[in-house]
Amino acid sequence: MPTSPQRSARRKDALSKERIVATAIEILDAEGEAALTFRALSTRLATGAGAIYWHVANKDELLAATTNDVITRAMKNASVDGGPGAAIRAAALAAFDAIDAHPWAGTQLVREPWQPAIRHILEAVGTHLDGLGVPKHAQFNASTTLLTYILGTAGQYAAGMRFMHQQTDRVEALTSVAQGWSDDGDVTPFVREMAAQLPEHDDREQFIAGVEMILTGIAAIS
Amino acid sequence: MPTSPQRSARRKDALSKERIVATAIEILDAEGEAALTFRALSTRLATGAGAIYWHVANKDELLAATTNDVITRAMKNASVDGGPGAAIRAAALAAFDAIDAHPWAGTQLVREPWQPAIRHILEAVGTHLDGLGVPKHAQFNASTTLLTYILGTAGQYAAGMRFMHQQTDRVEALTSVAQGWSDDGDVTPFVREMAAQLPEHDDREQFIAGVEMILTGIAAIS
DNA sequence: ACCTGAACACCGTTCAAGT
DNA sequence: ACCTGAACACCGTTCAAGT
Numbered sequence: 001m002p003t004s005p006q007r008s009a010r011r012k013d014a015l016s017k018e019r020i021v022a023t024a025i026e027i028l029d030a031e032g033e034a035a036l037t038f039r040a041l042s043t044r045l046a047t048g049a050g051a052i053y054w055h056v057a058n059k060d061e062l063l064a065a066t067t068n069d070v071i072t073r074a075m076k077n078a079s080v081d082g083g084p085g086a087a088i089r090a091a092a093l094a095a096f097d098a099i100d101a102h103p104w105a106g107t108q109l110v111r112e113p114w115q116p117a118i119r120h121i122l123e124a125v126g127t128h129l130d131g132l133g134v135p136k137h138a139q140f141n142a143s144t145t146l147l148t149y150i151l152g153t154a155g156q157y158a159a160g161m162r163f164m165h166q167q168t169d170r171v172e173a174l175t176s177v178a179q180g181w182s183d184d185g186d187v188t189p190f191v192r193e194m195a196a197q198l199p200e201h202d203d204r205e206q207f208i209a210g211v212e213m214i215l216t217g218i219a220a221i222s
Numbered sequence: 223m224p225t226s227p228q229r230s231a232r233r234k235d236a237l238s239k240e241r242i243v244a245t246a247i248e249i250l251d252a253e254g255e256a257a258l259t260f261r262a263l264s265t266r267l268a269t270g271a272g273a274i275y276w277h278v279a280n281k282d283e284l285l286a287a288t289t290n291d292v293i294t295r296a297m298k299n300a301s302v303d304g305g306p307g308a309a310i311r312a313a314a315l316a317a318f319d320a321i322d323a324h325p326w327a328g329t330q331l332v333r334e335p336w337q338p339a340i341r342h343i344l345e346a347v348g349t350h351l352d353g354l355g356v357p358k359h360a361q362f363n364a365s366t367t368l369l370t371y372i373l374g375t376a377g378q379y380a381a382g383m384r385f386m387h388q389q390t391d392r393v394e395a396l397t398s399v400a401q402g403w404s405d406d407g408d409v410t411p412f413v414r415e416m417a418a419q420l421p422e423h424d425d426r427e428q429f430i431a432g433v434e435m436i437l438t439g440i441a442a443i444s
Numbered sequence: 445a446c447c448t449g450a451a452c453a454c455c456g457t458t459c460a461a462g463t
Numbered sequence: 464a465c466c467t468g469a470a471c472a473c474c475g476t477t478c479a480a481g482t
Contacts, residue, residue, distance in 0.1 A: 152374030210367035217435025
């Protein structure tokens with residue numbers, strides 16, 4: 001029996017939670033949420049499906065770990081220069097960019113809002129409220145409103161990615177959505193106007209605009 | 223063989239999409255998202271699993287139909303009295319209350335943001351922006367920011383409901399989440415303060431506070 | 445036209461057995 | 464201590480066969 005080609009590749013290093021999480025992220029990034037199964041993962045790791053369970057409790061824990069990994073790294077790199085307002089904007093944008101790069105993390109953030117990754121985002125946007133002059137009693141609502149807005153964006157982003165995964169073009173995909181909105185029997189006037197703007201809008205600009213509105217609202221409290 | 227007790231109950235009327243959707247909503251409300259399977263649904267409808275596929279294309283369509291049903295009814299009942307500001311608040315609260323009553327709809331709204339139910343919410347909050355004096359060019363960002371915030375709330379609500387489904391007490395559940403936040407090795411100061419407020423906070427008040435902040439931000443544009 | 449229910453392909457998870 | 468992989472319970476969906 002000849003030496004099989006993948007023999008040298010496997011068992012390079014032992015299985016570990018880090019290696020499992022890293023491989024899971026690779027699959028999620030490259031092939032999307034639906035592609036991450038324990039079978040696919042164990043094949044890629046050249047091991048049995050059950051082996052993974054020695055390192056992670058279940059799929060939920062695995063997904064929380066991947067999300068935590070990606071979000072933690074992103075929040076750590078967010079700039080805190082330029083005053084409290086700038087720091088909050090930077091934190092929100094860091095979260096946005098992480099989700100833009102890893103849309104599957106958006107699904108997971110919304111799915112389990114008590115996971116560590118959420119706390120990193122909350123901390124990053126919340127710490128600077130003091131500096132902004134927001135009174136203590138208003139900081140809970142102020143920070144969770146920002147967080148909720150970020151989570152809403154995360155969910156839509158992930159949904160869009162699932163929808164587009166087979167699609168060629170972004171504008172084309174959004175146009176077909178807008179088309180669907182307009183073709184329906186019960187189109188309402190405001191939705192029709194918005195549908196027209198849907199294909200060409202910029203997600204990042206839209207996100208920033210929302211953050212600015214909320215920051216204006218927060219400023220009005222203090 | 224004696225007449226089985228459920229015999230008179232079944233086949234009362236023929237299968238229809240309406241009846242399937244209504245039964246699905248019953249299951250979702252009573253037993254949660256995980257309990258809605260085609261097997262459970264077909265058992266409840268006293269039919270074969272495949273029969274449902276004659277009336278709905280697949281599970282996604284079924285879930286979109288249930289969500290649409292529940293949200294459409296809620297938005298229809300939202301008051302439009304008291305000026306544009308009050309109408310927007312009423313629309314947002316109508317969405318909130320619908321999700322509060324049917325948390326599974328929150329999961330579905332976030333999962334497919336292009337579905338009809340989303341358009342109803344967007345229309346309800348968007349039509350009154352003209353009356354608020356928001357310039358046309360700013361209405362896209364203004365309305366989608368509100369929508370995104372509502373979706374973020376929807377997702378968290380649904381997640382909380384999945385988490386609590388076996389739990390006795392709401393305060394107890396939130397306390398255990400806050401506990402988990404505080405016990406962790408890397409607790410950060412702001413998150414610790416928020417954790418302390420988590421168990422006793424009121425979801426509806428929190429939601430309204432967020433809507434007010436965004437409305438303040440929107441008002442600043444005009 | 446509408447319904448039946450066995451069958452298919454595929455999951456996450458478990459666990460006796462190996463090293 | 465760590466890994467293997469068959470087996471289990473359970474999905475959504477299909478489809479030949481019935482009425």
